[in-house]
Structures are given as C-alpha cells and as structure tokens.
Amino acid sequence: MADKQATLSVDGKTIDLPVYSGTLGPDVVDVRGLVKEGLFTYDPGFVSTAACSSQITFIDGGKGVLLHRGYPIEQLAEKVDYLDVCYMLMYGELPSVEQAEDFHKMVRNHTMVHEQLNHFYNGFRRDAHPMAIMCGVVGALSAFYHDNMDFSKELYREIAAYRLIAKLPTLAAMCYKYSMGQPFMYPNNSLDYASNFLYMMFATPCEEYVVSPTIAKAMDKIFILHADHEQNASTSTVRLAGSSGANPFACIASGIAALWGPAHGGANEAVLNMLTEIGDVERIPEFIAKAKDKDDPFRLMGFGHRVYKNFDPRAKVMKETCDQVLSELGCADDPLFAIARRLEQIALEDPYFVEKKLYPNVDFYSGIILRAIGIPISMFTVIFAMSRTIGWFSHWHEMIGEPYRIGRPRQLYTGPVQRDVPDK
Numbered sequence: 001m002a003d004k005q006a007t008l009s010v011d012g013k014t015i016d017l018p019v020y021s022g023t024l025g026p027d028v029v030d031v032r033g034l035v036k037e038g039l040f041t042y043d044p045g046f047v048s049t050a051a052c053s054s055q056i057t058f059i060d061g062g063k064g065v066l067l068h069r070g071y072p073i074e075q076l077a078e079k080v081d082y083l084d085v086c087y088m089l090m091y092g093e094l095p096s097v098e099q100a101e102d103f104h105k106m107v108r109n110h111t112m113v114h115e116q117l118n119h120f121y122n123g124f125r126r127d128a129h130p131m132a133i134m135c136g137v138v139g140a141l142s143a144f145y146h147d148n149m150d151f152s153k154e155l156y157r158e159i160a161a162y163r164l165i166a167k168l169p170t171l172a173a174m175c176y177k178y179s180m181g182q183p184f185m186y187p188n189n190s191l192d193y194a195s196n197f198l199y200m201m202f203a204t205p206c207e208e209y210v211v212s213p214t215i216a217k218a219m220d221k222i223f224i225l226h227a228d229h230e231q232n233a234s235t236s237t238v239r240l241a242g243s244s245g246a247n248p249f250a251c252i253a254s255g256i257a258a259l260w261g262p263a264h265g266g267a268n269e270a271v272l273n274m275l276t277e278i279g280d281v282e283r284i285p286e287f288i289a290k291a292k293d294k295d296d297p298f299r300l301m302g303f304g305h306r307v308y309k310n311f312d313p314r315a316k317v318m319k320e321t322c323d324q325v326l327s328e329l330g331c332a333d334d335p336l337f338a339i340a341r342r343l344e345q346i347a348l349e350d351p352y353f354v355e356k357k358l359y360p361n362v363d364f365y366s367g368i369i370l371r372a373i374g375i376p377i378s379m380f381t382v383i384f385a386m387s388r389t390i391g392w393f394s395h396w397h398e399m400i401g402e403p404y405r406i407g408r409p410r411q412l413y414t415g416p417v418q419r420d421v422p423d424k
Contacts, residue, residue, distance in 0.1 A: 003027070010039065024058050024067075040410040050231075051407070052239065056089060056394055057230040061307040066314065068228060069093070077317040082223040082387075083107060083193050086165055089228055089394040090158075104193075110166035111187035111196065113174075114144050121178045130175040130382045131260040137171050139253035146247055151400060160248045161393050168386045169193070173200035176379055194220040197386075202374065214328040215373055218321045222366050225314040226384050228391025229307075234258035234265070238392040239399055240407040248396055255392045256385045265381045265388075268367035271302035272377050275336045275343075284342055292352055302364030303347055304357065311359050318365035325369050340368050 004019035006029050015037055018030045028050045031041050043049045058067045066073040068085065069092055076085055080094060087095045087103045095103055120140055124133050145163065149156040174184050177200075185200045195211040198219060203209035229235070237258040241251040259265035278287050290298040305312050331337050344360050347353045370380055 008034075010037075013037075015039075022053070025060070040412075042412050046236070046409075051236065052231070052399065054231070054395065054398060055092070056398060057228045057391070059230050059307055061305075061309050064308055064311045064313045066229075073225065073313055074317055077221050077224050077314075080224075081193070082220050082227070083165075085224050085227050086390040089390050090161060090397065106162050107166045107193070108189040110162045111170055111189060113167050113170050117141075117144070117171075118174070118184060121174060124178070126179060126181065128179075130172070130179065130378050131256065131385070133175045133178070134171065134382055134385060135253050135256050135260070137174075138168070138256055139250055141167070141249035142247040142253075145249065151248060154401065157248070157397050157400065161390075161397065164249070164252060164389050164393055168389050169197040170200060172379070172382045172386050173197060175382060176201055176376070179378075192216065192220075194223065198373075212328065214324055218325045218369055219373070221317060221321050222369065222383065223387040225318060225362055225366070226387035228388065228394065231395075232264065233261070234388065235392055235395050238396055242396045242399055243404055243407045245406075248393065251396055252389055252392055255388070259385050259388065260381060265384045267301065267361075267363035268370065268384070269377050269380045271364050271367040272336070272371055272380075274301045275339050278339050280335065281338050281342055284339065284346070288346060288350075300343070300347075300358070302367065303343075303353065303360055305361045308361070310357055312361040314362035315360055315365060318362050318369070319360070322365040322369050325372050329372050331372050334372075336371070337368065340364070 003021045004027065006017045006019050008015045008017060015034065017033060019027050020030060021027050034040065041049070056069065058070075059065065068076060069088055071088065071094070076088075080088075083104055084094055084100055086107075087099065117137065117140065120137050121133065124136070141163070145160065149160065151157055151160065170187055177184050183205060185203050185205075187196055188199050189196070191199055191211065195216040198211045198216060199209060231239075234255040238251045238255040241254040242248070246254075262270060278284060287298065287300070290296045291300045326337060344364070347358060347360055353359070367380060370383065371377070375383065
C-alpha cells in the first residue's frame with residue numbers, strides 16, 4: 001500500500017500516482033499507471049528512475065555512505081574477508097564461523113575450470129584485450145552449465161553462484177598468462193581466495209612462489225570495495241538480461257561487457273594512463289592548470305565521483321591499503337607514484353579541488369596498488385569484474401527469486417511521421 005500520493009496534471013486531466021518509501025533514501029513515485037493514460041516518463045540515462053526494489057545495497061552520495069545489507073563498507077573492509085562479503089550479499093547476513101567454513105570450502109571445490117575451456121583461449125590473439133577474452137570465456141560457461149540446471153530453483157542458483165565466485169579468478173589469471181605466453185597455473189586450494197588469485201597470476205612451474213600476506217590482504221580489500229555498487233550500468237545490464245530468462249553465466253558476461261566501457265569500469269586504468277601522460281612531477285602545475293580551465297578537455301582522472309558528492313567512503317580504506325603496499329614493496333623512487341602522491345596532496349589542499357569536492361576516489365588508489373603489485377593496466381578492469389561478479393549475481397538472484405517482468409524501456413520518438421514509399 002502506498003505511503004503517500006502524488007498528483008500529476010496533464011492537459012487539464014488529473015492523475016493520481018502512489019508514492020512509496022523505502023527503509024532509507026528518497027521516496028519513489030510509482031508511474032506505472034501512466035501507460036493506460038497514454039503517457040510515458042522521460043528520463044535519459046535512468047538517473048531519476050527506480051527500475052526495481054532491492055534489499056542489497058544502499059548509497060547516499062551526499063553523505064558518503066555505502067551500505068551492503070545495512071553494513072557500512074568501512075567496517076566490512078576492516079573486519080571480514082571477501083568471501084564473507086560474498087555470503088552476506090547472497091544471503092543477507094554475515095556468516096557464522098560454521099557457515100563461513102562451509103562456504104569457503106564450497107568455493108574451493110569449484111576453482112578449477114573444465115579442461116576443454118582451456119582451449120578457448122587459443123582462439124584469441126595473444127594481444128587481445130583481457131576484457132574481450134573475459135566476455136567470451138565467461139559467456140562460454142553457459143555452454144558447460146545449461147541444460148542440467150533449472151535456475152528457477154534456488155539450489156541451482158546457489159550452485160551457479162559458487163561456480164562463478166570460484167572460477168572467475170581462475171579465468172582472469174588465465175587471461176593474463178595467455179597474454180604473457182606462460183603456462184596456465186592450476187588453483188592451489190590450500191591458499192585463501194586472494195592469495196590463490198595472486199598465485200595463479202604470478203607463479204610458474206619453474207620455481208616456488210610465496211604470496212606476501214600484505215599484498216594478499218590488499219587484494220582482498222580491493223575485492224571487497226568493488227563487490228557491489230547498487231544499480232549502476234553493469235548491474236542494470238545484468239538485471240535486464242536476466243529479465244529475459246537468460247542463462248546466469250550469459251547475464252554475467254553482459255555485465256562484463258558493460259563494465260568494460262571507460263566511463264564505468266575503466267576509471268582506475270585511466271588513472272595510470274593520466275599519470276603516464278603527466279610523466280614528471282615538474283609538469284604537475286601544467287596539468288593542474290589544464291584541469292581548472294573549463295575550456296580545456298583534459299580531466300584529472302580518479303578525483304571526484306558521479307555518485308559521491310562529498311567523499312568516496314571506499315577511498316579512505318583504499319588509501320590506508322595503498323600506503324601499506326607501497327611501504328612493503330619499496331616504491332618510493334617510482335616516478336609515477338611520486339606524481340600520484342603530489343596530486344593527492346594538491347587535491348586535499350588546493351581550494352579549487354576542496355570547494356568542488358574533487359577528492360581522490362577508490363579508483364585513484366586501487367590503480368596505484370594494482371600497478372605496484374605488478375598487474376598490467378589492461379588487467380585492471382578484469383579484476384574489477386572479478387570483484388563485482390558477486391554483486392551482479394546477487395541482484396540477478398534477488399530478481400529471479402521474486403515475481404518479475406522482462407525489462408522494456410520506452411522512448412520519445414522524434415523520427416519522421418508515417419509516410420508512403422514512393423513509386424518507382
């Protein structure tokens with residue numbers, strides 16, 4: 001039942017529309033009744049449209065708040081690991097000790113991929129972008145897990161979740177190894193989730209590889225901080241694809257495709273490209289001036305956020321992690337990190353950036369961390385996709401578990417009116 005009511009007047013006709021309130025956030029006006037009145041709403045980019053109701057993630061951009069199932073992101077990053085966050089996003093509550101052990105064990109049981117899937121990589125050029133490969137191989141999972149699973153049943157959806165969470169790091173590491181011409185490394189299930197990914201990325205059969213606990217912890221925090229972010233472009237894509245009844249692996253592949261766009265998932269990659277373009281600390285004033293010039297197209301990447309108008313709550317956690325990683329790896333002499341440090345200082349002190357709230361965001365720090373670890377820029381968005389898979393899946397799982405309709409956005413048609421084809 002509606003909490004309130006809004007009234008819309010069009011051409012002298014009054015239309016009553018119900019207004020609903022969530023547990024947090026702004027009220028929403030239910031406009032579904034406009035269709036029978038011959039009207040649609042017009043909202044390019046869906047920036048003012050709630051396309052669904054969800055219990056998973058809440059964002060208050062003005063206050064810098066990010067909650068997953070009610071838990072603040074800062075507390076999650078400090079107190080639990082990524083697989084605990086995965087469990088919580090799927091089931092609504094953080095796991096007990098026993099539940100966590102069972103969940104971790106189940107994920108470990110699914111880390112290997114079908115041997116035949118290894119041959120898919122040979123169909124790609126060695127210099128193919130890793131995100132192009134990820135779109136292909138994740139979509140290909142639907143060919144391996146399709147006919148024997150009824151995704152209308154929660155049990156089968158859970159099994160799909162275990163497979164996705166477990167196999168995405170394996171597939172991502174295989175993308176990197178393929179581009180390097182190195183042999184694929186099978187998962188080592190004696191390692192934790194983040195350490196296993198780093199092992200598959202950087203180990204070789206030739207010698208022992210020991211994962212640094214500091215680096216593994218940093219990677220785990222990157223996974224947590226990117227796990228979900230409400231109804232963004234890629235999540236909405238997964239929901240829209242899922243509303244057609246598509247296989248969940250294909251739906252996740254559609255999310256990867258949407259995330260690949262530089263306006264969405266490529267931000268941390270853009271940060272490193274910007275630092276490379278600046279090239280030297282001495283050139284920073286030149287680029288700061290360009291950033292302040294409204295007529296100059298240059299933008300400082302990694303500062304400010306479309307949603308967070310005050311500060312990005314993930315950035316503080318990522319900054320602390322960044323400091324730990326750079327200290328561990330001794331990167332003080334790296335010129336790009338020197339540029340990043342100086343830009344960070346300017347953004348926090350310069351009145352222009354402070355007044356406009358252009359603070360360093362999570363992408364600024366995560367890009368620096370990933371480069372320090374030795375992960376190539378082309379792999380940054382792949383790691384984002386790995387992290388976000390649980391968020392995508394949780395939204396798909398939530399939608400499929402309730403009555404839903406196939407997505408069908410409307411349009412404002414501005415083309416020619418009906419006309420006849422001329423006679424020849």
